[in-house]
Amino acid sequence: GTAPPPGSSRRSSGMLGGMWAAPASGKEDSRKSVSNAVAPEAAPPDAKAAEVAVAAAAISDEEVERIREQLASLDEKIQTQAKxxxxxxxxxxxxHVNLPLHAVRASRIALRSTELSREERKLALSSLEAK
Known part of the structure; x- marks a missing residue:
């Protein structure tokens, strides 16, 4: 808790006297005491406070809905990218599996290219392309 200012008693009855009085439980809650010490004219009227609360809730719901839509859109994009x-x-x-096979065939064809006729080369190339 907080200590009373010098020269004031714990049970003083000044403007902030309630702040320094010990609560019934024996424990002091400075946050509660300070909020009780706020002047009533600083608080907004009940109608205005209710209006602000409703507007804040509406904005909050709109933001939540917008974020949900964004998440759904991102989820669809992620699924598409995964596919x-x-x-x-x-x-x-x-x-990767077929690359060594293609390399071996290409090497054999290259080594035998001088022996192959034009027709045989075309047949070998079409065979490689088919696989």
Missing amino acids: NLTAVRSVLIEV
Whole structure:
């Protein structure tokens, strides 16, 4: 708790006297005491406070709805990207698996290219492209 200012008693009856009086529980809650010490003219009228609370709730609901829509949109985009990534990954795996085979065939064709006729080269190239 907070100590009373010098020269004042714990049970003084001045303007802020309630702030220094010990509560019934024996524990002092300075936040509660300070809020009780606020002048009544500083608080907004009840109608104005209710209007502000309703407006704040409406803005809050609108913001929450906007954020939910953004999250739903992002979720759809992520799902689309995940599907695309799966397709790209499967193609990459296929290329990775078949690459050594293509390299070997290309090397054999390159080594034998002088022996092959024009027709045989075309047939070999079309065979590679088909696989």
